Amino acid sequence: MPKAVLDSTVLISAFLAKTGVSAELLRKAKNGCFDICLAEEILEEVQRALLQYQKIRKRYHYLDQTVIQYVQTLRIVARLITELPLIEVINSDPDDNMVVACALKAQADYIVTRDNDLLSLENYEDIKIITPEKFIGILRKG
Numbered sequence: 001m002p003k004a005v006l007d008s009t010v011l012i013s014a015f016l017a018k019t020g021v022s023a024e025l026l027r028k029a030k031n032g033c034f035d036i037c038l039a040e041e042i043l044e045e046v047q048r049a050l051l052q053y054q055k056i057r058k059r060y061h062y063l064d065q066t067v068i069q070y071v072q073t074l075r076i077v078a079r080l081i082t083e084l085p086l087i088e089v090i091n092s093d094p095d096d097n098m099v100v101a102c103a104l105k106a107q108a109d110y111i112v113t114r115d116n117d118l119l120s121l122e123n124y125e126d127i128k129i130i131t132p133e134k135f136i137g138i139l140r141k142g
Contacts, residue, residue, distance in 0.1 A: 002138075003035045003079075004110040005103040007096075007118065008045040010132050015050060015070050016060050021132045025112065025139075030077055033139050037106035038078040041098045047071045081106045089124060093117045103127045110135060 006014075006025065014022035029036045050056065050067040084101035088094070096117050103111045104125060111118060111129045121129050130138075 001032075001034055002110060002142075003037055003106055003108040004112050004135065005037050005042075005099060005106060005108050007099045007111065007113040007115055008042055008049060009114040010112050011042070011046045011074065012049055012056075013114070013132070015046075015062075015067070016056070021136050025132055025136060026077070028136075028139055036074075036078040037081050037102060037108050038074060039081045039084055039098060039102040039105075041084065042102060043071050043074055045095065046074070079106065089121065090117050100124055100127075110138075 006022075010022045010025065013020060014026045017023060026036075028034065047067060050062075050070075051064055081102050084098055084105055087097055087101050087104070089100050090096040093115075096115060099111060099113070099118060100121075102108075104127070108127055111124075111127055112132055112135045113119060113129065114131060118129050119131065123129065
């Protein structure tokens with residue numbers, strides 16, 4: 001079964017668009033199609049973005065408690081990866097390094113993201129870095 005790290009862009013998208021590809025990925029993970037690996041740092045970034053970014057809050061209407069419950073559910077569904085190695089792969093956005101570090105520590109097959117800094121790597125240490133659309137295509141074939 002493939003292992004994948006979903007970054008905050010995908011997790012936030014899944015929260016905001018229940019019928020989108022990112023939400024479908026979460027449903028597939030819950031159904032055992034692949035293992036989601038996440039780090040506390042990724043979950044914190046998701047929660048912070050959903051609670052604090054006014055641009056998102058103005059466009060989508062949701063309660064703080066709904067965000068907190070969502071992040072708690074992710075903690076249950078995902079395999080939590082701790083003690084991430086310190087790596088510096090992406091200089092343009094150092095926060096992206098935690099996603100790569102999580103994937104390395106988890107020995108993940110994929111990083112699934114919409115982040116262009118991550119996508120520009122394409123591969124890192126045998127980890128494929130792809131969009132949610134490409135990953136859902138792989139899952140549908142497999």
